[in-house]
Amino acid sequence: MSEERAPRRPRGRKPRRKVCAFCVDKIEYIDYKEFRDANSRMRRYINERGKIMPRRMSGNCAKHQRQLSEAIKRARAIALLPYTAE
């Protein structure tokens, strides 16, 4: 586990520290109803298979990732989002 986080970086530019998009937008509460739109911007936190994007990819902070996953799960429960998609 510590291997992938090794500090040495052979060459190239430093990857930028990701910023939580929800913090940037000062969002207090992530509403599951946003998944109502097929091309809402929330959809990019879900991959083609319907999986929730991990924090290491989205850069979300813990607080917003919790809210996001809760919102996605609520949206799944009322068939706004698929549990699984091929």
Place this chain on the structure above:
Amino acid sequence: MNKYELIYILDAALEEAARKELIEKFNGVIAANGGEVVKVDEWGKRRLAYTIDYKTEGYYVYVAFNGAPELPRELSRNLGINESVIRSQIVKLLDKKSSVKPRPVRAAAPVTEEAPAAVEAPVAPAAEEAPAAAPEATDAPATEEAPATETPASEE
């Protein structure tokens, strides 16, 4: 009194009159148990993300209501009994947080009209502006959020 919101999916095959009657009936259940209906919003016929009882379509109804903590249980019991209700979900709205998600700021949306408690109003416009924000992230596809701070803040 707590604030709740309910979404239920009715059978899309139901005809207009029967549907209206059912919606009235559930509003009646809320009223009869000491609650008050704040808002009823019929989303209309939608494709379900997955089939439920071999159905691919459903008629979505959104209801915002206030009521005692015992009300949701009674209401979901009633929803569960009814065969025309495919699925239902009651969520408690948190009081301290603004439950309406503000519009994406970086999409240069007018934040001013946010103030009235429009529950679903910001949803539709946000979708239209999302593509506009996407092309900003050209140089770093892996870190799409990162350029947020760099996007031209012309409108602010």
